[in-house]
Amino acid sequence: MFMRRGASALGTAEPAVLLFGVATPRGAMACRPQVDPAILLHRDPRAWEELLGWRCIEAFLERARGVGVRDLQGLVDYSFSAPSTMWILLAGVEFVGSYASCWEDYVRRRRVGMGARTPFPWLDVGVELDVDIRISPAYLLLPFEETKRTWQRNAPTLLRYIPEIPTALDPHYYISKFFPPQLRAFSARGYVWVANTKSRGRRNHALAEWLYWLNTRRMSHIDIMLGKFEPRSPIDMVVAKDCGGASARCRHFKRRLKCLHSAGV
Amino acid sequence: MTEATSVEAVRRWLAERGAVWTERWGPPPRGIYALRDMHPPSHAEDACRQGLPLVYIAAVDRNGLYYIFGDVAWTPQLEKICKAVTFVVEAEPLRDGLNAIVKFVARTRHLPWVSFRPEVLRLAGICDEVRIECEPREVWKKMVEAAKSKIKNKTEAAGGGRTAPEAEEAGGVSPGGPGEDGAKSANRLVYVGGVGDGGAKSTNGLDHVGGASGQVLHAEVRRVHGDGGPGGGVRGGLDPAAVAAVLRAVERCLGREAVERLTACLHV
Numbered sequence: 001m002f003m004r005r006g007a008s009a010l011g012t013a014e015p016a017v018l019l020f021g022v023a024t025p026r027g028a029m030a031c032r033p034q035v036d037p038a039i040l041l042h043r044d045p046r047a048w049e050e051l052l053g054w055r056c057i058e059a060f061l062e063r064a065r066g067v068g069v070r071d072l073q074g075l076v077d078y079s080f081s082a083p084s085t086m087w088i089l090l091a092g093v094e095f096v097g098s099y100a101s102c103w104e105d106y107v108r109r110r111r112v113g114m115g116a117r118t119p120f121p122w123l124d125v126g127v128e129l130d131v132d133i134r135i136s137p138a139y140l141l142l143p144f145e146e147t148k149r150t151w152q153r154n155a156p157t158l159l160r161y162i163p164e165i166p167t168a169l170d171p172h173y174y175i176s177k178f179f180p181p182q183l184r185a186f187s188a189r190g191y192v193w194v195a196n197t198k199s200r201g202r203r204n205h206a207l208a209e210w211l212y213w214l215n216t217r218r219m220s221h222i223d224i225m226l227g228k229f230e231p232r233s234p235i236d237m238v239v240a241k242d243c244g245g246a247s248a249r250c251r252h253f254k255r256r257l258k259c260l261h262s263a264g265v
Numbered sequence: 266m267t268e269a270t271s272v273e274a275v276r277r278w279l280a281e282r283g284a285v286w287t288e289r290w291g292p293p294p295r296g297i298y299a300l301r302d303m304h305p306p307s308h309a310e311d312a313c314r315q316g317l318p319l320v321y322i323a324a325v326d327r328n329g330l331y332y333i334f335g336d337v338a339w340t341p342q343l344e345k346i347c348k349a350v351t352f353v354v355e356a357e358p359l360r361d362g363l364n365a366i367v368k369f370v371a372r373t374r375h376l377p378w379v380s381f382r383p384e385v386l387r388l389a390g391i392c393d394e395v396r397i398e399c400e401p402r403e404v405w406k407k408m409v410e411a412a413k414s415k416i417k418n419k420t421e422a423a424g425g426g427r428t429a430p431e432a433e434e435a436g437g438v439s440p441g442g443p444g445e446d447g448a449k450s451a452n453r454l455v456y457v458g459g460v461g462d463g464g465a466k467s468t469n470g471l472d473h474v475g476g477a478s479g480q481v482l483h484a485e486v487r488r489v490h491g492d493g494g495p496g497g498g499v500r501g502g503l504d505p506a507a508v509a510a511v512l513r514a515v516e517r518c519l520g521r522e523a524v525e526r527l528t529a530c531l532h533v
Contacts, residue, residue, distance in 0.1 A: 066326060066359030067388055085384045088297060092328040143384055145301070164401035168383035169392055174404050 031056035032097035035222060037106040038117060038138035040079045040086050043217040045072050047226055059093045080217065084143040084167035112141050114154060116205035117221040118212075120195035121238050127197040131183065132157045134206050137213040140167050157183075158210075176214050187211040190233030191220065272320055272350055278369055284362075285355040292339040293321040293351045296331025299367065299385040300376075309337045313347035321349060324356035324366050332356065332363060332385060334370045363389035397522055405521060412528050413509050420505040 033039075035051035042048070048057060049072070061075055067089070069075050079086050087107050095103040105111040116136045135155040139147065144167045151159055158165075162178045165171060186194050186207075195208035212220040216230055223229045229239050279286045309319055321335035331353075339349065356362025367381060367389045378386060378398040386392055392399035516524045 063328060066357070067390070068358075068360055082384075082387045085387050088330065088384060088388065091330045143382070145382070163403040166383070166399075166401045166404060168387045169396075169399050169401075174401070178404065178407060 030094045030096045031059045031103075033095065033099045033103060034097070035225065036099055036102045036117070036138075037086075037112065037141055038136070038219045039222055040141060041083050041137055041213065042219045042222045043076055043080045044222075044228075045076050047218070047222055047228075048072060048076060050226060051222065056093075060090060063089050063091075063093065080172065081170045082168050083140045083171065086141060106141060110142060110146070112139055114139055114150060116195075116209050117219070118195070118205060118209055118224060119221070120192055120203075120205055120208060123192060123196040123235075125193055125196045127193075129197045129199050129204060129207075131199045131204060131207055133204070133210065134202065136206050136209050138219065140165065140171050143167055155206075172214070172217060175210075179210070179214060183207065184211065184214065187215055187232050190231070190235035192235045192239060193233065272318065274373065275320060275322065275352055279352060279354065282365060284365075287353045288350065289353070290318075290348065290350055292344070292349045293323045293333045293335060294331045294353070296323060296333045297382075297385070298338055299332050299334050299370075299381055300336075301380055301382050303338045304336050306337055306340050306343050309343065310346060313343070316348075319343070319347055319349040321351040322366055322370070323351055323353045324362055325353055326356050326359045326362075332366075334366060336374075359388060360390045364391065367391060397525070409512070409516065409521070409524060413512060416508050416528075417505045420508075 031052070033052050033056050035047075039048060039051060052060075057072055057075070061069065061072070064075050064078060067078065069078050087110055090103075090107045093103075093107065095107075114135050116134075117138060133155045135151060135158070139150070144151065144165045151165060157180070158175075161180055162175060166174050186197075191208040191212050194211060195203060195205045197204050197207075209220050212218070212223075212230075215232070216223070218228075218230075220229065224239060229236070231237050231239065276288065313319070319335060319337055319339075321333055321339070324332040324334070326332075337343070343349075354362065354366065356366070363385065367385065370376065371378065371381070378391060378395065379402070381391075383392075383399060386399055397405070512524050512527065515527055
């Protein structure tokens with residue numbers, strides 16, 4: 001029951017201007033992303049333009065203006081430095097298309113696939129590492145406090161060095177600073193090599209994704225989709241050659257991507 | 266918020282601020298609770314039995330999302346015994362609106378920033394104002410430890426009192442992991458300051474201490490260098506044990522920010 005109404009001095013919100021796209025029945029602008037929400041951790045505005053499109057970017061900007069974001073670069077920076085706030089900022093955005101369910105899961109239900117997304121080629125390197133990191137950097141999109149148990153169970157190696165992952169405050173900065181240097185050094189051997197080392201019978205795809213993200217500030221599976229994968233050693237060339245243009249799904253890969261098998265090394 | 270933040274106090278503050286608000290008796294709408302550790306509903310029962318209302322402030326953004334500020338997360342079990350009053354406040358622009366409410370709640374409830382959800386603090390722009398308060402405590406501790414360790418290592422290296430392996434051993438925890446050719450070069454010093462931040466290397470590991478909150482400090486360090494001070498490294502006369510003790514004392518008495526300022530000032 002309303003009892004009282006206060007004075008107005010803050011001003012009213014300006015109506016959203018639809019520059020691109022069409023209005024949905026609920027009045028919001030439909031966004032048709034061509035990529036999973038991990039792009040929010042991908043610091044490359046061109047990739048945003050290419051895979052999200054301006055329809056999504058405008059919708060995201062519309063919501064992020066309240067926190068001082070003015071343009072695409074600002075949006076990319078904000079998202080990269082505060083990934084776990086994005087589900088709040090993007091609440092209300094309408095998603096359509098094949099990736100809509102990934103985004104709906106993230107924004108409305110706060111769910112993000114934990115596992116690695118990159119289709120690294122299979123290779124028998126015969127190296128076993130004592131590493132337990134099964135979480136992709138994309139999991140930074142969720143608040144650490146709510147997912148602490150998952151981190152403890154699935155990335156204990158990481159948590160040994162960074163007990164509290166600052167998902168809302170420059171995670172890249174802090175993780176870069178405290179990521180075990182021994183593991184960081186493995187990137188010199190190549191991401192494909194790292195991905196194919198084993199820990200307790202599992203391949204270290206997630207570790208390879210972390211190394212790529214820490215080195216480039218970009219998500220490896222998105223770079224692969226765009227054919228921009230940055231090889232770190234000759235062994236990585238096979239990714240650029242055979243997996244270019246592969247699409248990735250937001251969840252753990254149940255259906256193996258074509259390039260996983262086609263890449264003969 | 267119960268008796269300590271009375272309904273009248275909230276009303277007065279909103280009026281003074283010239284905010285747009287709606288006041289209604291009833292529980293808060295569904296939304297994001299801004300406080301990190303809320304009291305369990307059982308803590309509110311005594312107050313409710315005395316007839317005191319639970320006070321909630323619900324900041325609503327232009328997209329209709331509610332940020333709820335209150336002491337107790339509302340549950341259906343409270344409906345029978347508690348009455349609640351909710352102030353629905355327009356937070357537009359979001360950062361300014363949230364910022365004011367977060368500060369008001371922190372002041373009136375005597376809450377440290379750490380009581381709020383980091384996401385809300387970030388959206389409210391608090392992290393831009395007092396970044397050090399938003400930095401994870403554990404991470405911050407590690408930075409101080411790393412800084413101390415680096416001072417110790419550098420001083421020992423300058424003094425030549427011990428061999429490198431001994432110094433490394435004395436540095437404490439050697440990060441676990443497999444031995445690998447590339448990994449052998451990674452020692453404590455690399456761990457402290459040289460772990461690449463996208464390739465950006467620092468000539469002075471300590472200017473990173475404190476995270477990006479060290480921006481001002483960073484500039485200060487540069488200025489000192491430009492003034493003809495020593496170009497990095499430990500000042501010869503400083504005893505590492507004394508430095509560590511001073512840092513500990515400063516941290517205990519003056520807080521973490523003071524430690525950060527001091528380490529930057531010593532430009533080690």
